[in-house]
Amino acid sequence: MLGTLGLGAALCWVIESRAPVPARVAACIAIAIASLHVEFGLAGAFLVGAVYCWKTEARPEAGLLAAILLLATAWLNSIFGGGMYGLIGTLACVPIAWAAQRLPMQLPRMKLAFYLIYPAHLLLIGVAKRML
Structure with a gap:
């Protein structure tokens, strides 16, 4: 995650x-090549830039590009991160961020x-995953 945000x-x-x-x-x-080695790949790294421009x-x-890259990131999360839950979880961030x-x-x-917050949220995710 931090690698994706850094790129x-x-x-x-x-x-x-x-x-x-x-x-x-x-x-x-160089950013595109490096993005092949981070959690959310090319779509995640360039999503940050697209949202920034938008x-x-x-x-x-740029908003349209951000939407396409978000869908690509959600699709990758569904493949590598838990099927439909990965897809829904990624897309659920949009209305939450909008409301926040x-x-x-x-x-x-x-x-x-x-x-402090980042490790705590990872701990909560780990606990929730063990419970499911």
């Missing part, structure tokens, strides 16, 4: 970069909270 962040940097086009193309190729530039074609961003609350920024 997605690198892709966002490429999108915003003012580096010469050949350097940016080379970076995209949200920062309000480009409808509309909650009328502000949270303080906690830089290190991720390092």
Whole structure:
């Protein structure tokens, strides 16, 4: 997961970069090759960049690309991560994220909270998986 997010962040940097086009193309190729070795593959890494373009530039074609890449990621999760549950679980994140961003609350920024929350959520998933 962190590898996928890291490659997605690198892709966002490429999108915003003012580096010469050949350097940016080379970076995209390197990201694509590296994405073959992370959890959500090419679709997951480039999904981050597509969502970034869609949200920062309000480009409808980026939204369409993000939807296609999300479906590809959900399909991969269904193949490698638990059949229909992987597919439904991936797609269920969309309405949850949509609703969460509309909650009328502000949270303080906690830089290190991720390092506590991420392992805790993996533990909860492991416990739930053992129970099923």
